[in-house]
Amino acid sequence: MxxxxxxxxxxxxxxxxxxxxxxxxxxxxxxxxxxxxxxxxxxxxxxxxxxxxxxxxxxxxxxxxxxxxxxxxxxxxxxxxxxxxxxxxxxxxxxxxxxxxxxxxxxxxxxxxxxxxxxxxxxxxxxxxxxxxxxxxxxxxxxxxxxxxxxxxxxxxxxxxxxxxxxxxxxxxxxxxxxxxxxxxxxxVYNVTAYASYCYLPAFKQFRDMIKILHFAGKLKPWLIQFNSQTKTAATPNEYAHAQDLIQHWWTIFCDNVHQSLTDNMITITITITIPITR
Incomplete structure (x- = not known):
C-alpha cells in the first residue's frame, strides 16, 4: 500500500x-x-x-x-x-x-x-x-x-x-x-444501516460481530438520543434496541474523546437543546 x-x-x-x-x-x-x-x-x-x-x-x-x-x-x-x-x-x-x-x-x-x-x-x-x-x-x-x-x-x-x-x-x-x-x-459490513427493518433484523443479529462501519442513516442520529451523563447510558429507542451497544459505543467515544474538548458555550448550542446532559 x-x-x-x-x-x-x-x-x-x-x-x-x-x-x-x-x-x-x-x-x-x-x-x-x-x-x-x-x-x-x-x-x-x-x-x-x-x-x-x-x-x-x-x-x-x-x-x-x-x-x-x-x-x-x-x-x-x-x-x-x-x-x-x-x-x-x-x-x-x-x-x-x-x-x-x-x-x-x-x-x-x-x-x-x-x-x-x-x-x-x-x-x-x-x-x-x-x-x-x-x-x-x-x-x-x-x-x-x-x-x-x-x-x-x-x-x-x-x-x-x-x-x-x-x-x-x-x-x-x-x-x-x-x-x-x-x-x-x-x-x-462496510455500510450497515443502524435501523434494521424486519426484513434484515435476523441478519443484523447474526452478523453483527462482522460489522466494520455502522451508518446512522435516517432521522435518528446518536447526538439526538437522550444521554444520562451520570450513568453514562444512552436512552436507546425500542426500534434501535438491537443496536443499543453500538449506540452506546458512539457515546463512549463522545464522553472519552470529545466532550472535554467542548466549551460550555458549544455544549449549550450543540447539545443541551436536544440532548439533556448534566455537568
Missing part, C-alpha cells in the same frame, strides 16, 4: 451538530488504528469553535461554499438550487492533494480497521438496503480529480437527481455500478 500521506478518509459537516458526528467519527477511525490522513469539508455555517475542535483531530479542514463562490461549476448550479447540498458533497473530488480517498458520512461510526478499502477502485460502495441495485453513498471509495468533479457537476445540472440528493445523483452518474464490475461492490 502507498504512503499514508497519499490516502485520506473524508467527511463533510454542514453545521455544528454534524460536527459532533465528525469528531466522533475521527476518533473511531483513530481507535481502529487507521494509518491514513483525515480530511473534513465544512460549510460556512460551521462555527469557528467547532472548526478549532475539528482541527485537533483532522489533518485537513477545508471550507467549501455551496452556491456563493464564483467558479463556473457553482454558478451553473444556481439554476438548480435544490442541488445545493448534493453539490457540497461533490467537493470531495477536489481534494487532489490525495491520490485516493474514502468518503464517510458524518453519521457513520467505524468499528474495525478498514484501511483495506484503499485497495479498491473508484467508485466502490456497498449496496443500499432499500434497493440493492443502487449503492449507498454514505461510504464510497473515490479518486480525487477536478475533471471528475466538473463532469459530475455538469451531469447534475443536466440530469438532476432521482431522489433529490447525492445518492440519486451519484448512482445515475456511476450508472453501471450494479452490473459492470463486482469488485466495486463493497460487502454490506
Amino acid at each position: 502507498r504512503s499514508t500521506e497519499e490516502f485520506a478518509w473524508v467527511t463533510l459537516t454542514t453545521n455544528d451538530n454534524y460536527g459532533l458526528g465528525a469528531l466522533v467519527l475521527a476518533h473511531s477511525l483513530k481507535r481502529a488504528g487507521t494509518a491514513h490522513q483525515l480530511a473534513v469539508l465544512v460549510t460556512p455555517t460551521v462555527s469557528e469553535a467547532m472548526r478549532d475542535r475539528l482541527k485537533d483531530v483532522y489533518n485537513v479542514v477545508q471550507e467549501v461554499n455551496v452556491l456563493d463562490s464564483q467558479d463556473a461549476a457553482n454558478l451553473a448550479l444556481l439554476a438548480r438550487p435544490e442541488l445545493g447540498v448534493t453539490f457540497t458533497k461533490l467537493h470531495c473530488w477536489r481534494l487532489v492533494q490525495f491520490e485516493k480517498c474514502v468518503f464517510l458520512d458524518a453519521d457513520t461510526l467505524v468499528l474495525k480497521n478498514c484501511d483495506e478499502l484503499f485497495e479498491r477502485e473508484e467508485l466502490s460502495a456497498a449496496p443500499d438496503v432499500s434497493w440493492p441495485d443502487c449503492f449507498n453513498s454514505g461510504v464510497f471509495v473515490f479518486t480525487p480529480s477536478v475533471d471528475t468533479f466538473t463532469k459530475i457537476t455538469e451531469f447534475a445540472v443536466q440530469n438532476g437527481s432521482f431522489d433529490g440528493g447525492d445518492q440519486g445523483l451519484l448512482n445515475q452518474y456511476f450508472g453501471d455500478w450494479a452490473t459492470a464490475d463486482i469488485k466495486k461492490h463493497l460487502p454490506f
Whole structure:
C-alpha cells in the first residue's frame, strides 16, 4: 500500500451538530488504528469553535461554499438550487492533494480497521438496503480529480437527481455500478444501516460481530438520543434496541474523546437543546 500521506478518509459537516458526528467519527477511525490522513469539508455555517475542535483531530479542514463562490461549476448550479447540498458533497473530488480517498458520512461510526478499502477502485460502495441495485453513498471509495468533479457537476445540472440528493445523483452518474464490475461492490459490513427493518433484523443479529462501519442513516442520529451523563447510558429507542451497544459505543467515544474538548458555550448550542446532559 502507498504512503499514508497519499490516502485520506473524508467527511463533510454542514453545521455544528454534524460536527459532533465528525469528531466522533475521527476518533473511531483513530481507535481502529487507521494509518491514513483525515480530511473534513465544512460549510460556512460551521462555527469557528467547532472548526478549532475539528482541527485537533483532522489533518485537513477545508471550507467549501455551496452556491456563493464564483467558479463556473457553482454558478451553473444556481439554476438548480435544490442541488445545493448534493453539490457540497461533490467537493470531495477536489481534494487532489490525495491520490485516493474514502468518503464517510458524518453519521457513520467505524468499528474495525478498514484501511483495506484503499485497495479498491473508484467508485466502490456497498449496496443500499432499500434497493440493492443502487449503492449507498454514505461510504464510497473515490479518486480525487477536478475533471471528475466538473463532469459530475455538469451531469447534475443536466440530469438532476432521482431522489433529490447525492445518492440519486451519484448512482445515475456511476450508472453501471450494479452490473459492470463486482469488485466495486463493497460487502454490506462496510455500510450497515443502524435501523434494521424486519426484513434484515435476523441478519443484523447474526452478523453483527462482522460489522466494520455502522451508518446512522435516517432521522435518528446518536447526538439526538437522550444521554444520562451520570450513568453514562444512552436512552436507546425500542426500534434501535438491537443496536443499543453500538449506540452506546458512539457515546463512549463522545464522553472519552470529545466532550472535554467542548466549551460550555458549544455544549449549550450543540447539545443541551436536544440532548439533556448534566455537568
